[in-house]
Amino acid sequence: MRECCTDHTGKPKKKYPIKEDALEVARNLELEKGIYVKVYQCDERDGWHLTSHDVPQQPGPTNVLNTKVSPRQPKKQKGRTLGKILGKELVEKLKYEVQKRNLEKLKEERK
Secondary structure, three states, X not given: OOHHHEOOXXXXXXXXXXXXXXXXXXXXXXXXXXXXXXXXXXXXXXXXXXXXXXXXOOOOOOOOOOOOOOOOOOHHHOOOOHXXXXXXXXXXXXXXXXXXXXXXXXXXXXX
């Protein structure tokens, strides 16, 4: 293999013969591990590679109603709960508003 087919440590890069295969692997890395990569054509023009060089690594969207840490969240966010993120006061206010709406719905249904 030529130099274009090695990573920064000199290790050979995986080459995908079809661009769609490389794109699928890139999507899976993003969804399952939160790793963002881009696909580029090998200099030899006989395949496709992945790189994370110059690709910003961003956490995916967080579901504030689900306190379980998703695999897309960076490690530093583990253990963060809705109460810690929003503050206990705001959480209590949200709970109150939800209960209030539920009571109003029940009153309307009984009419």
